[in-house]
Amino acid sequence: MADVTYYCPRCETLATVERDxxxxxxxxxxxxxxxWSYDPPSALPHADADGVRFVCGESDGVDWSEDGCGEPFYLNFVRHDEGREIDSEPASEYVELNVRPSEPRGPQGPGGPTP
Structure with a gap:
């Protein structure tokens, strides 16, 4: 076990936890x-969770550098599926534009579309 520190991303209060x-x-x-599934810091070690949910300045099992903002923040562990790291960002969605060259393009004015 070792002491590990994290900063609250909102107010930068320092949180220190002991963990593997x-x-x-x-x-x-x-x-x-x-x-992702989250456990509170008091549930260490987190063998089955994907991360830890802190409440800044309030969570048990944490040494806080100051009172904190009281807002939640999340420590996310690396996850793997079949030996590959799972990406935490959603895949980009692509949009197909329906452009018809036979239709006039341009801003609509009082007299209709501008060619």
């Missing part, structure tokens, strides 16, 4: 990641 070093940190975010 085998858990790989991915990020600290002010919001939970889609599909």
């Amino acid at each position: 070093a085998y858990l790989a940190d991915k990020s600290v975010t002010p919001y939970p990641l889609e599909g």
Whole structure:
């Protein structure tokens, strides 16, 4: 077990927790990641959780540098599926534009579309 520190992404209050070093940190975010499961810091070690949900200045099992803002923030561990790291960002959505060359293009004016 080792002391590990994290900053609240909102107010930069320092949180210190004691935890196993085998858990790989991915990020600290002010919001939970889609599909990640979170345990409170008092539930360490987090063998089955995908991360830790802190309440700044209030969570048990944490040494706080100051009172904090009282807002939640999230420590996200690296997740793997079949040996590959799972991306925490949603895939980009592509939009197909329906452009018809036979239709006039341009801004609509009082007399109709401008060619």
